[in-house]
Amino acid sequence: MSQGNTTRKNLGHATAYGYAKAKGYTGTEEEFAELMASYAEVAQDAEAWADGERSGVPVGSGDEQYHNNSKWYADQAALSEAAASGSEQTANQKASQAAASASDAATAKTNAEAAATAAAASAEAAASVFAVVGNVAFSVLPNGQVRETWTEEESQ
Secondary structure (H helix, E strand, C coil), X not given: CCCCCCCCCCCHHHCHHHHHHHCCCCCCHHHHHHHHHHHXXXXXXXXXXXXXXXXXEECCCCCCCCCCXXXXXXXXXXXXXXXXXXXXXXXXHHHHHHHHHHHHHHHHHHHHHHHHHHHHHHXXXXXXXXXXXXXXXXXXXXXXXXXXXXXXXXXX
């Protein structure tokens, strides 16, 4: 082989283009070169999706990957978890307050029932005195018997 004479030899699958052609690629070598050059952009899009960054710079809100990357979803999940935790704490506080209110209501009911019983007894006692003659008061006992009560002045 001489220096001025170039020999070409088919290397088969030794190049990416040759491999693509062997697998059915029908484009030209120039189209294939453009396709290969665009893979750098594809890699940056993959980085933007995975990390929320494109070449180490966070993707902005105008980037199509802004709301479509795993970092953004992880951040949203963390915000949702924090909100759920806050809601759980609020619910627990409200449940405690409701339990205390229920306890207070039960105590108030018990006290009201006791007061009603005492009021009924007082009313019965007051209604059972039906006559006072001189120093003697006549009253009706719950069993229906009549009782006489003497005042101090008469017993002396």
